[in-house]
Amino acid sequence: MDIIIIGLIALAFVLIVLEDVIHLNKAKSTLFIGSLVWILAFIFPHSSIEHIKEGLNEQLLEISTLWLFLMAAMTFVAYLNQKGLITQIVYRLLPTELTLRKLMILMALLALLFSSLADNITASLIMLSLLSSLNLDKKTTLKFATLIVFAVNSGGVSLITGDVTTLMIFLADKVTITNLFLLVLPAVLGVVALSLCLMWGNNQAITLPKFKRPIAFADKLIAALFLMTIIGTLFMSVAFAVPPVLTFLFGLSVMFLVHRAIYKSESKPNVLEYVRDIEFDTLLFFLGVLLLVGMLKELSVLDLLPQLYQMMPIYMANYIVGILSALVDNVPLTAAILKSGIEMDTAQWLGLTYAVGVGGSILIIGSAAGVIALSKLEELSFITYLRFMHWLLVAYTVGYCAVLGIASIAM
Template sequence: MHWLLLCLILLAFVLIVIEDVVHINKAKSTLFLGTLVWLLAFMFPGHGTDTAAVQAQLNENLLEIATLWLFLMAAMTFVAYLNQQGLITQLVYRALPARIGQRQLMLLMALLALVFSSLADNITASLIMLSLLASLKLKPRSMVKYAALLVFAVNSGGVSLITGDVTTLMIFLAGKVAITDLFLLIPAALIGVLVLLATLMTGGNSEIEIPRFRRPIAGRDKVIAGLFLLTIVSTLLFSVFFSIPPVLSFLFGLAVMFLAYQFLYRDTPSRQSVLEYMRDIEFDTLLFFLGVLLLVGMLKELSVLDHLPQLYQIMPVVAANYVVGLLSALVDNVPLTAAILKSGIDMDLADWMCLTYATGVGGSLLIIGSAAGVIAMSKIEALSFVSYLRYMPRLLLAYSAGYGAVWVMGRTFV
């Protein structure tokens, strides 16, 4: 049964890769196989395990999944409103000139993603930046290139703050790094993004015409946008000062948005119900997340990650941390980080900083390796596992450059 479950998990990831060949939506295949492996675990418990133990394992995984689901739902509802009102598109038109070179546009988008994901969480930053990208109406090949850049930049920016990436928070809470130590990851993240930019800026610098459909932004839309920004900031502050889970802060912000919408449109009987904006959420994204996390949860329960600490016995710590980053492109970085923290591996501060960068950015190498990548694959029609895979050598080079920069700064300044 152990090997059957592993084979089913492998099959699920293969179906994601060949989605364009078999024409089976990845959300459907992952959800089917993600639930199937848990059904089989209940029907045929492993040696020394009973259904009560499997139930406890499932409950633990469902709690993690529900937290991510609710957070995504809240953030995507805000973005759905802003998109439908055209506010994000209007901001793009106002921020960009009528014509801009592709290199300048790529640099601007990369820096925006890097900065925004440092201030907010990866999921929120991904939703905003991908909405900006979709509004530009680029050619399919360009869309894939920009999407790869944004996924890497969002993941790179998120590693420097405990609210930006879950694994950064885990390593911080374990007492391995301090807030001030994490600030050293900012220049390293910038170096990695600039290296990737340099590899993507090959060829001509043809200009892109930005469509001009400027119109006044309604005051009510500005209020909702302000509430969205306030929710992001308060999520950061509440997490740092009161250890309030980000999902709770975002759900509270969503509730405030609902009440504000009700008040702002009280004199408009024909207005659309605020709950209707939740229908605009792409539930394919949420179902895909659900299926993938169920699969990864089973992978964790099968003790596949228990052998991870052996890496540190057969190679130097700096090399092992680098490899862990590569593995995070295939396996969720949260159980990877948890396995290392629980193993009691002895590392100095510089090595823990390297691990923080590796687990946060290494998932960018494959489209299914990070939340930003999964969101991008669901929002950008031209983006698939195979089309993203073409950029893996450049992403690997950028990841290596950033990782090397963290190691040098860790050895120099701490």
Template sequence: MHTLLLALIALAFVLIVVEDMIHLNKAKSTLFLGTLVWILAFVFPEHDVEQIKEGLNENLLEIATLWLFLMAAMTFVAYLNEKGLITQLVYRLLPSQIKLRTLMILVAMLGLLFSSLADNITASLIMLSLLSTLKLEPKQTLKFAALIVFSVNSGGVSLITGDVTTLMIFLADKVTITNLFLLIAPAVFGVLLLAVFLMGGINEEVTLPKFNRPIAFGDKLIALLFLLTITGTLFMSVAFSVPPVLTFLFGLSVMFLTHRVLYRSETKPNVLDYVREVEFDTLLFFLGVLLLVGMLKELSVLDFLPQLYEVMPVYVANYVVGILSALVDNVPLTAAILKSGIEMDAANWLGFTYAVGVGGSLLIIGSAAGVIALSKLSELSFVSYLRFFHWLLLAYTAGYVGVLAIAKLAT
């Protein structure tokens, strides 16, 4: 049964890869196989059923947290997109004529900044919404998508609310907030390096649309609520350890109430309608993938990780674990290392933080940002993203080396 479950999990990831060839929606295949492996684990248990139930409940709690956070963020973004607020804000800051190379740098820095201030899920939604309005050629869209995924993952490593794994490492007292600031420069360097790599063959200019329509006071207020929700999530998490999902859902509820007060006329659409605009394919795909990853954890596939640190230097093992996070969710990977009792100095813990935060960018299914991009961009597939693997690997390596160099000097 152990072998069968592993085979079904492998099949699920293969079906994601060949989605374009077999025309089977990845949300359907992953949800089917993700639920099937758990049902089989209960019907043909290899150990105590209560232990399996406990593992499933733990997995479902992680999924529910991510689902609810993603739903809340996507609802905000769906509203702001429909009103054109995000695109208006960005395009008003940009010139009407801009070279695509320059635009690449700006998009990369915006993605990194948004994910540092908010989180990589919200940043991904915002940046992908911006990308969809650019109406670029498919080849260029793919390059921008790869850059966005890498940049939002890179931006999330320097703040404890930017990435779940960063928060886990911080709460385990392996790094301090001051230490994490050392990751900013290497993260920026890696992102800029990737942008330079992807600029090859891009010379043309693009004309950006201009949005001059007035923005209603109510929409401005809801945009402000979105910003306050993000900053409130940061503050409440750091000051009072309030789970980010709770603060974000509270912000969403305030948005609903505010909209109702502002637009009492029945001719205005119900703001709850924007929840229906959330692309549930994305959420179902997440559900299936996380069920599969949870089963990998249940099958103790990750137990071999601490052995890497016995056969290779710590800094090499951390680098390899970062690459593995492109195949397996970085949260269980990080948990496995933290629970193993492995001893590292501050510099190597920072290297580990960067590796598990950014390494998932190497494959499109290796991070939340990648999964969101995969579900939202029709031009993007596992194979098309794989074309940039060598550039992504070089940028990841450069950033990792930069982290170790700076951390060794500063710690």
């Protein structure tokens, strides 16, 4: 039965790849197989029912946390998008005339900045909304989307609030906050390398529209509240260990109250309409994928990972683990390595931190940023993203080698 379940999980990922061919929505196929494998695990248990139930409850807790966080962040972004606030602010900062190559570099730096200040999910939603407003052709849109996914994943690796795996390695006392700052330059180098690869020789000039419409006071207030929610999430998480989802839900509730106070004279000031603008395909796809990955963890497939470090040098094993994180969620991968007791020096732990944080960008299903992009952009699919895999590997390798070089010199 374990072999059958693993086969079904493999089938689920194949169906994601073939979505454009078979015209079966990936959210439907992953949810179907993701729930099926857990039902089979209960009917034909490989261990005690209590153990399986505990594993499912743990997975459902992770899924519900992610769902609620996504719902809160996407509601804020849906409101600001409909008001055109995000695009207005960014367009006012960008020059009117510039080349596609310059625009791509600026977008990459914005993605790095947003994912450093906020979380990957919020940064992805903001940057993808901005990308949609540019009205670029399909080929260029795919290149920009690829860069955004890579840049968003790169931006958070140097902060304990920016990526869960970075926090896990920090809490295990493998690196310090000062050590993690060494990852900033490699992250930037990797993103710049990808920008140059994707737009090499493209000096096509474009003209960006300038928005002259004044921004309403209420919209400014909601935008400020969104920014305060992000900052408050980071502060409360570091200072008091408050889960980010709790702070974001609180910020969302304040948004509802502020909106009601501003528009109290209107007959139907229903801000909850923006919750209905959320694309539930994204949430259902996340649900299915996390159920599949949770079953792999339940079957102890990831326990085989430490053997990789016995077969090759540590720096090479870390590099391979980063690539594997494009197939399997980086959190259980990192947990398996931390629990295995593998001995590494600080430079090698920094290499692993970068690898598991950025390596998921190599495949579109390998990170939260990629899954969100896959769900929100019609032009993007597993196959179309796969066309840039060689450039993503180059950029990932550049960043990883920079980590090893900088860390070895600094230590």
